[in-house]
Amino acid sequence: MSAPLRQRLPLAAALATVTALFAGFVVLAAPAAAAPADPDDEGEPPLLSEVLESTGRGFVEARTAVEESRKRQLQLSLELEKVEERLAALSPQIGEVASNSYRLGRITPVMVLLNSASPDALLERAEGLDMIAMHDNKRVRELNEAREQAERAKAAIDAEVAREEQQLTVMRRQKEEAEKALRLVGAVATNGFVSATSPVARQAPRNSDGSWPSQSCSLDDPTTTGCITPRTMHALNEAKRVGFTRFVSCFRPGGPFEHPKGRACDFSAQQNGFGGDATGDDRLYGNNLTAFLVRNADRLGILYVIWYRQVWFPATGWSSYSGAGGDPSSDHTNHVHLSLL
Known part of the structure; x- marks a missing residue:
């Protein structure tokens, strides 16, 4: 043949x-x-051995993929947990950013001049407001980065869960084919x-x-x-x-x-x-x-x-x-x- x-x-x-x-x-x-x-x-x-060899190989490959996917899910879950802890720590600080923005407004040359009684005061005020703005911007940036990192981790976990389910389906199919082959020979x-x-x-x-x-x-x-x-x-x-x-x-x-x-x-x-x-x-x-x-x-x-x-x-x-x-x-x-x- x-x-x-x-x-x-x-x-x-x-x-x-x-x-x-x-x-x-x-x-x-x-x-x-x-x-x-x-x-x-x-x-x-095609002999029974060929059927069982192919299903055996397919089963082992799928099982290995499932095990690796579960390890990856664990790693991603730990990463997500750390990111969420970081988000929780950053959230109160963002409240301070909002408060500073409300009290001080945007830092502009006009605002600095109007609120300064002397050149020295102008420089001190400018430096102070600039430092506040830099600190606030850094915290907002960190919060946005943490949120994006959390979303990526969640998406990766979802992808790994889907991969695991796909491989579990392969394992079930290979197991059924192997059992069918064995039943045919008693x-x-x-x-x-x-x-x-x-x-x-x-x-x-x-x-x-x-x-x-x-x-x-x-x-x-x-x-x-x-x-x-x-x-x-x-x-x-x-x-x-x-x-x-x-x-x-x-x-x-x-x-x-x-x-x-x-x-x-x-x-x-x-x-x-x-x-x-x-x-x-x-x-x-x-x-x-x-x-x-x-x-x-x-x-x-x-x-x-x-x-x-x-x-x-x-x-x-x-x-x-x-x-x-x-x-x-x-x-x-x-x-x-x-x-x-």
């Missing part, structure tokens, strides 16, 4: 083609001691793997506006002979730093998804490779690693996590899945899959 035709497919039609193809997203089949492989990398129809919401005691990861670099920078497969992958992105390297190092040091494989050539782009890693639950279903300590290791990744998804820039027949997306949380290959690699019962933005 040509790329233009694929782009014209309605979302509903695209999703309908993948009801039986969820394995195209979650199925990984490989020998026990090798990195899992994705047999559906060459699938022509996914069921679950509690997944969550722990409030999981270690806290260090923040991966972001742009100044809080968004995630675009990154290429530019660093040597320490787990293979391929490459990974700086963000993948950061996530890998953070996992190792807090104790998740078992076998990992990241880069894998071929296919349209994250592994060949250096944006995914498979973390084995076992020490030396991808074996059978994880049990006992191995399964606990996978549970703990998964909880760590999900707790730190926003710090690491995570797109989705898969472990033990369950998948986590930022827009939907945890869901179970069916239709995998029935083996440990396809069902992700021997490794934790991590994909990053």
Whole structure:
């Protein structure tokens, strides 16, 4: 199918083609001691993974924009509060300005001459009235500047509120699309793997506006002979730093998804490779690693996590899945899959 035709497919039609193809997203089949492989990398129809990846990215981008907008609103509100305090302090002084204007009138050469008995008195009066006028003008100017500053702050707050609402609408839409895609393949919401005691990861670099920078497969992958992105390297190092040091494989050539782009890693639950279903300590290791990744998804820039027949997306949380290959690699019962933005 040509790329233009694929782009014209309605979302509903695209999703309908993948009801039986969820394995195209979650199925990984490989020998026990090798990195899992994705047999559906060459699938022509738009796969469920494509839908969920796009909604996941859109959701994270919108959520980041909302968070930045709320920070900006807080800053503007604090600025407005200070300006309003300044206005309150200036208001009584403007009363003095009005009083001076009423008592003394405008300072003109005629007024100065008529009210001066001698040249010395004329100079003293001129200097005094001039100082009063300069002081009054300064206070009026400060008041006008404060009012203009308050109006600008209010307008900026209104703009940020509108931006927040717009991005919240995007988040709702992306969440609905992701949930629709998952329902088509029989996914069921679950509690997944969550722990409030999981270690806290260090923040991966972001742009100044809080968004995630675009990154290429530019660093040597320490787990293979391929490459990974700086963000993948950061996530890998953070996992190792807090104790998740078992076998990992990241880069894998071929296919349209994250592994060949250096944006995914498979973390084995076992020490030396991808074996059978994880049990006992191995399964606990996978549970703990998964909880760590999900707790730190926003710090690491995570797109989705898969472990033990369950998948986590930022827009939907945890869901179970069916239709995998029935083996440990396809069902992700021997490794934790991590994909990053």
